[in-house]
Amino acid sequence: MLELRHLTRDFAGRCAVDNVSLRFDRPGFVGIIGRSGAGKSTLLRMINRLTDVSAGEILFQGRNVATLRGAEKRAWQSRCAMVFQQFNLVPRRDVASNVLHGLLGRRPVLAAIFDLWSEAEITRALAILDRLGIADQAAKRAEALSGGQQQRVAIARALMQDPAIILADEPIASLDPMNAQIVMDTLKRIQTEDGRMVIANLHTLDTARRYCDRVIGMRDGRVVFDGRPDQLSTGIAREIYGADASFNEAATSTAIPADARADADYASAMLGA
Ligand SMILES: Nc1ncnc2c1ncn2[C@@H]1O[C@H](COP(=O)(O)OP(=O)(O)OP(=O)(O)O)[C@@H](O)[C@H]1O
Numbered sequence: 001m002l003e004l005r006h007l008t009r010d011f012a013g014r015c016a017v018d019n020v021s022l023r024f025d026r027p028g029f030v031g032i033i034g035r036s037g038a039g040k041s042t043l044l045r046m047i048n049r050l051t052d053v054s055a056g057e058i059l060f061q062g063r064n065v066a067t068l069r070g071a072e073k074r075a076w077q078s079r080c081a082m083v084f085q086q087f088n089l090v091p092r093r094d095v096a097s098n099v100l101h102g103l104l105g106r107r108p109v110l111a112a113i114f115d116l117w118s119e120a121e122i123t124r125a126l127a128i129l130d131r132l133g134i135a136d137q138a139a140k141r142a143e144a145l146s147g148g149q150q151q152r153v154a155i156a157r158a159l160m161q162d163p164a165i166i167l168a169d170e171p172i173a174s175l176d177p178m179n180a181q182i183v184m185d186t187l188k189r190i191q192t193e194d195g196r197m198v199i200a201n202l203h204t205l206d207t208a209r210r211y212c213d214r215v216i217g218m219r220d221g222r223v224v225f226d227g228r229p230d231q232l233s234t235g236i237a238r239e240i241y242g243a244d245a246s247f248n249e250a251a252t253s254t255a256i257p258a259d260a261r262a263d264a265d266y267a268s269a270m271l272g273a
Helices: 040-048 070-079 095-106 109-113 119-131 147-160 177-194 205-211 234-241 261-271
Strands: 002-011 014-024 029-033 055-060 080-084 165-169 197-201 214-219 222-227
Touching: 002 040, 014 040, 014 222, 029 040, 029 177, 029 205, 040 080, 040 165, 040 197, 070 080, 080 147, 095 119, 095 147, 119 147, 147 177, 165 177, 177 197, 177 205, 214 234, 222 234
Parallel strands: 029 197, 029 214, 080 165, 165 197
Antiparallel strands: 002 014, 002 055, 214 222
């Protein structure tokens, strides 16, 4: 489905991503972990073409998308929607408009300038918000919502693009544990129910272990681990994070409660599950 071949990115002589080759044969929930500066964001941003590649190929269904330009590049960007740590919504616009903005890459310029959405598009945006448990927020300004709600709006905007892949760059790093859980549960649900691929940069090991089918560990721009979460031993984690014998897993914990029934119930209620 997606293959990265010898993907490399240099910034002024410094190699942020160094000759990374990875295959993603089927949709799954992939977590990328590593210390700050390991190259996780640069890797995701290259896949989405927000950052140009210095060398290498990004093959999606056999076609190299790393060299696309103009409309073809925008079409690829709608196939692999990004979700960011800071949500990147338009704060003063209402929630429904923010979700509809997911269609901007596909619209004629004039229709986009005047926000000319069809009834079918509006109905779809509201249905997505409903699915994510935030339909009642549709008319509010995005800035009036909590961080967790804003991130779900960002996910709804991504879904509006009907992407094959969702690239999430530290999607829960700005959220408290309860909201972090709701957002991760939302991404997981989208992955399993829709069969979309989710690739998420995660800053904590426990989240990667809990949600991912596959974990990729990066260090200094290179892939140093690629396996199942149960293969992520403390020793391997040490290697990924470059920590010495004093490495303590708790230091990489978001503290999403591992077994908190009340939180799980709350999350399910919020998701309308
Ligand atoms: N636009 C840029 N210009 C110059 N250097 C950059 C740029 N973007 C990233 N880098 C450098 O590339 C390296 C990898 O950064 P990147 O943000 O990809 O790492 P990361 O693993 O996502 O870290 P973090 O979790 O802190 O975001 C770092 O040394 C960073 O300073």
